[in-house]
Amino acid sequence: MNDLDAQSLSLTFGNGVQALRDVSFTVESSEFVSLLGPSGCGKSTLLRIIAGLLPPTTGTMTGNAAAASQRNELSFVFQSATLLPWRTVAQNVRLPLELAGADNDASRRVAEMVELVGLGDFANSYPHELSGGMQMRASLARALVIKPRLLLLDEPFGALDDITRQHLNEELLSLWQRDKFTAIFVTHNVSEAVFLGQRVMVMTPRPGNIHGMFAIPFPYPRARSLRSSAEFAQWNGVLSNSIHEGHAQVGTS
Amino acid sequence: MKKSSARHVLEYVLPPLALFVVVLLAWYFYASGISIGDLVIWKGMPKYLVPTPSAVWTAAVEQRGKLAMATGLTALGALSGFVASLVAGALIAFIFSQSPMIQRAAWPYAIFLQTVPIVAIAPLIIIWFGSGFTAIAITAFIISLFPIITNGTQGLTALNPQAVELFAIHRATRLQKLMKLRIPNSIPHFVTGAKTAGGLSVIGGIVGEFFAGFPGEKFGLGYLIYQSSGQQKIDLLFAAIICSTLLGLGIFTAVGFASRFVLRRWVGNEE
Ligand SMILES: Nc1ncnc2c1ncn2[C@@H]1O[C@H](COP(=O)(O)OP(=O)(O)O)[C@@H](O)[C@H]1O
Numbered sequence: 001m002n003d004l005d006a007q008s009l010s011l012t013f014g015n016g017v018q019a020l021r022d023v024s025f026t027v028e029s030s031e032f033v034s035l036l037g038p039s040g041c042g043k044s045t046l047l048r049i050i051a052g053l054l055p056p057t058t059g060t061m062t063g064n065a066a067a068a069s070q071r072n073e074l075s076f077v078f079q080s081a082t083l084l085p086w087r088t089v090a091q092n093v094r095l096p097l098e099l100a101g102a103d104n105d106a107s108r109r110v111a112e113m114v115e116l117v118g119l120g121d122f123a124n125s126y127p128h129e130l131s132g133g134m135q136m137r138a139s140l141a142r143a144l145v146i147k148p149r150l151l152l153l154d155e156p157f158g159a160l161d162d163i164t165r166q167h168l169n170e171e172l173l174s175l176w177q178r179d180k181f182t183a184i185f186v187t188h189n190v191s192e193a194v195f196l197g198q199r200v201m202v203m204t205p206r207p208g209n210i211h212g213m214f215a216i217p218f219p220y221p222r223a224r225s226l227r228s229s230a231e232f233a234q235w236n237g238v239l240s241n242s243i244h245e246g247h248a249q250v251g252t253s
Numbered sequence: 254m255k256k257s258s259a260r261h262v263l264e265y266v267l268p269p270l271a272l273f274v275v276v277l278l279a280w281y282f283y284a285s286g287i288s289i290g291d292l293v294i295w296k297g298m299p300k301y302l303v304p305t306p307s308a309v310w311t312a313a314v315e316q317r318g319k320l321a322m323a324t325g326l327t328a329l330g331a332l333s334g335f336v337a338s339l340v341a342g343a344l345i346a347f348i349f350s351q352s353p354m355i356q357r358a359a360w361p362y363a364i365f366l367q368t369v370p371i372v373a374i375a376p377l378i379i380i381w382f383g384s385g386f387t388a389i390a391i392t393a394f395i396i397s398l399f400p401i402i403t404n405g406t407q408g409l410t411a412l413n414p415q416a417v418e419l420f421a422i423h424r425a426t427r428l429q430k431l432m433k434l435r436i437p438n439s440i441p442h443f444v445t446g447a448k449t450a451g452g453l454s455v456i457g458g459i460v461g462e463f464f465a466g467f468p469g470e471k472f473g474l475g476y477l478i479y480q481s482s483g484q485q486k487i488d489l490l491f492a493a494i495i496c497s498t499l500l501g502l503g504i505f506t507a508v509g510f511a512s513r514f515v516l517r518r519w520v521g522n523e524e
């Protein structure tokens with residue numbers, strides 16, 4: 001059985017905006033899928049449906065990881081780090097464990113996670129004392145501290161500079177290889193989608209729909225050098241074309 | 254640390270102190286006149302209109318018992334009213350945040366707290382509760398309540414939507430959300446409300462007593478101002494005004510310090 005099996009998901013908001021129409025896809029266990037599309041095509045909406053935050057108007061979500069949140073197996077990384085400003089890094093990372101009723105092991109888990117994202121020296125710092133990239137690392141640590149089965153990421157590195165973004169891409173992949181969670185990573189950045197995903201789902205807008213599905217053949221671990229290879233550039237081209245095609249089809253290019 | 258605190262004194266304490274001396278000198282010459290030898294540049298003001306600083310000082314020393322009693326009573330009354338408004342305001346804000354229905358129902362009456370002229374209800378308060386401490390405290394309470402309620406309700410309800418989703422994803426209970434999100438989120442808002450309320454409580458306490466003033470065996474600054482102006486004791490009036498200002502300043506500074514202490518950890522939220 002797949003981890004996620006989405007069948008004909010549609011969602012129309014109360015104001016009449018149809019954000020998604022007839023979206024179907026599957027995600028295997030421990031798979032890393034990039035969800036690529038321009039702003040406003042419904043990526044965040046789709047992610048919120050998967051998270052169970054928003055019920056679809058029609059369609060169903062099944063699979064082992066459906067309703068993962070009810071078993072405390074789901075984490076979500078938001079566009080902004082969303083750290084609680086009155087808590088230190090360690091206390092922020094600890095939050096999901098507290099909400100689930102922290103056990104004796106919690107402090108060790110928290111320390112390990114904080115160390116793993118490279119914030120060992122900042123465990124007792126407050127969020128406003130950290131750079132944007134460090135805040136996002138803390139946010140990742142908070143998401144992974146519960147050992148989620150399913151990790152949803154909504155343009156988490158979109159607000160960071162390119163260098164930091166690339167570093168975090170590499171770190172995220174090594175965390176994924178270590179913990180083997182299922183990941184759905186939303187981005188509107190083509191090369192980020194290619195670098196990260198085993199598969200890239202391309203979404204097109206008005207209404208949001210999946211236009212293409214691409215298996216990216218590069219083996220893991222993916223090193224920084226991959227970005228400067230000719231094959232990487234080719235894949236960027238293929239996906240860019242797919243996005244533009246999708247735009248052309250709905251008559252908006 | 255030592256060095257920076259010395260610099261702090263230089264930058265923030267010295268200038269106002271210097272200005273104080275300048276103002277004192279200006280006041281002195283304005284009241285008593287300026288002359289060089291026989292040449293009169295400014296003849297000064299009559300004693301019954303503007304007393305000299307030294308006359309005010311003499312009056313203050315002579316009447317120190319009365320001044321201290323009045324200042325103490327107003328301070329105690331205003332502070333009690335202020336603290337009561339913090340407790341009651343927090344409670345009301347909490348109830349409002351739990352039920353939008355109750356909030357809508359009660360909102361017009363909360364507005365009433367802000368719009369009612371304190372001078373209009375001051376006589377009523379004195380009739381009901383007597384003059385002195387109780388009257389001062391109740392007036393201060395009424396006038397400080399509104400900013401606590403509005404800021405508090407805002408802090409308990411205006412949450413970062415992503416933080417709300419975070420709590421939902423991790424299946425936080427209503428109580429967990431209250432304790433770990435709503436209440437901590439509201440603290441800076443309560444502090445903002447408290448800063449406003451602290452200043453208002455002193456003004457309310459003085460103004461209310463001033464307008465409704467009739468003498469008890471104990472009275473505060475409001476009544477002292479009323480009485481000394483009625484008796485044309487202009488130097489005592491000045492002393493009472495200065496005490497009022499110092500009291501306001503004292504409470505303002507105290508609330509400021511308390512808020513800095515409370516907000517140590519909320520910096521990211523506030524500034
Ligand atoms: N709560 C909402 N109410 C109404 N319309 C919404 C709401 N959220 C998003 N939309 C609309 O749905 C569409 C998809 O939005 P979104 O999922 O945020 O896109 P993306 O994440 O790809 O940028 C947009 O046209 C947006 O304006």
Ligand SMILES: [Mg+2]
Nearest residue numbers: 043044045154
């Ligand atoms: Mg989005």
